[in-house]
Amino acid sequence: MQNYISQQNFNALLDSLISQGKRVVAPRTNAGTVLYEPLANAADMVIDQLPRRSGKEAFFPLCEDIMTYQKEGQKIELQDIDPTRFLETVLVGVRPCDAAAIPVLDAVFSWDYKDEFFLERRKKTTIIGLACTQADDACFCTAVGLTPADPKGADLFLTPLEGGGYACETQSEKGEALVANNKELFAEPNGYKPLPLAEPQTGKFDLKKVKAWLDEHFEDPAWDSIATRCVGCGACAFVCPACHCFDIVDEGTEKQGKRRKNWDACGFWKFTHHASGHNPRDQQPKRYRNRIMHKFKYYDDKFGQTLCTGCGRCIRLCPVGIDIADILQDIDKIEVKVKVEENS
Ligand code: SF4
Ligand code: SF4
Structure with a gap:
């Protein structure tokens, strides 16, 4: 299903999710570097730059505790970290190259051993993808079978429009639920023109x-x-x-x-x-x-x-x-x- 959302309403959507206690992770500047990090408010989002590191940290943090231990004499106490404590998360502004990597990670973390830390966070995360309108000399998504408008891995996919705002395409039940629960912020996508897509290097190899x-x-x-x-x-x-x-x-x-x-x-x-x-x-x-x-x-x-x-x-x-x-x-x-x- 396709809809339209203005930039103002998109920010209102994120602020509303934050006020409901959800973790909204989006590109923001931290000490001069753009990273995917939890937002305190939507105005902090830097949506027009590819973050230095990828969005995988939303499910697979750089470091995390998985257990604690205490020893008193001969008594040893082990305490598991409870993965159900992880917050509902919305990961925002995920470029096609980052979003497409998420199903790749799903496959490996749910293969022979089910990694409950990854899978619990993944289950609780809704991914809002974003089409790319800028590429640099290093981008080569098209050479590995993707495109700057590939929605793979996203639950809701945004395409920036001329004059501002986004066309939004729902890609999963999570994306549909997000739109349905906030339908007053979305409109019919009549007469809007997408911004030209990025042109990454292509055809370098087979x-x-x-x-x-x-x-x-x-x-x-x-x-x-x-x-x-x-x-x-x-x-x-x-x-x-x-x-x-x-x-x-x-x-x-x-x-x-x-x-x-x-x-x-x-x-x-x-x-x-x-x-x-x-x-x-x-x-x-x-x-x-x-x-x-x-x-x-x-x-x-x-x-x-x-x-x-x-x-x-x-x-x-x-x-x-x-x-x-x-x-x-x-x-x-x-x-x-x-x-x-x-x-x-
Ligand atoms: S390829 Fe470059 S970035 Fe990777 S380990 Fe070697 S030196 Fe470091
Ligand atoms: S270009 Fe390929 S190998 Fe290099 S960081 Fe991106 S996904 Fe990983």
């Missing part, structure tokens, strides 16, 4: 050709040159909407402390460091190979989709200028070269 090369080249000298500059800082994984690795650590003393779940990254040397001292990914090219393999081969083999939505954040943030889209383009060219050589 995902099928990239996958075909990865299927056959776990061992290949190309990996040394592909990853030679990577310093293993993990920034690419931390800003990525689709990366989802975490570590579980106990923090505290012998007498009391907490068990925590913290983001982790396959670029870190310690990520695969065994207690024995052996490390199967003992050099950085092996770690970067895992990043590419996981995103464009392993995840695809397991779940039938790519673990990258082309948001470009890792390209913007990499301190040594590694550009994943250029790497995929190079792999695509190697695959073409291999085919030409085979056929000649």
Whole structure:
């Protein structure tokens, strides 16, 4: 169902949700950086910029407690954190590259083990997506099968209109409920014209050709040159909407402390460091190979989709200028070269 909502009414909607005690998470400026964070009021929202990190933090926080412990003599007391305490949340202004990563995370967090922390937050979250009208040189959503107006992952999808306001398309029961419960703020979408969409870079590589090369080249000298500059800082994984690795650590003393779940990254040397001292990914090219393999081969083999939505954040943030889209383009060219050589 399509509707129209003015910017003023959209802000009124968010303020009303905040006043009802809901957690409204939207892009806002924090110390000069735009991030998805809880709003105190709708006027703080910065809707025209892609936040530095993705919206996945609404379901998968950087760090969270999952248990506490206390020891008194021989008595040990464990206290679970109750996931049902998580607040109803509305995640607002989610770009197609971020929204499309949410079903990707759903698949992995509900696969063999059901991660109740992720799933409880996810169940309680309504996602308001937003079409993109601006792209930069790093955006490549169209090269991985998305578009700047792709509603995948959103419950309600907004398209900015000329003259202000948004066309709103409901995508799920959650989106329909949000509109139905606030119908006085919405109107018929008659005669409105969408703003022109963003034009991300496209056609740089063919995902099928990239996958075909990865299927056959776990061992290949190309990996040394592909990853030679990577310093293993993990920034690419931390800003990525689709990366989802975490570590579980106990923090505290012998007498009391907490068990925590913290983001982790396959670029870190310690990520695969065994207690024995052996490390199967003992050099950085092996770690970067895992990043590419996981995103464009392993995840695809397991779940039938790519673990990258082309948001470009890792390209913007990499301190040594590694550009994943250029790497995929190079792999695509190697695959073409291999085919030409085979056929000649
Ligand atoms: S951000 Fe760049 S240097 Fe850091 S781990 Fe990723 S690819 Fe390597
Ligand atoms: S790999 Fe890079 S471009 Fe792809 S979704 Fe992650 S941060 Fe965005």
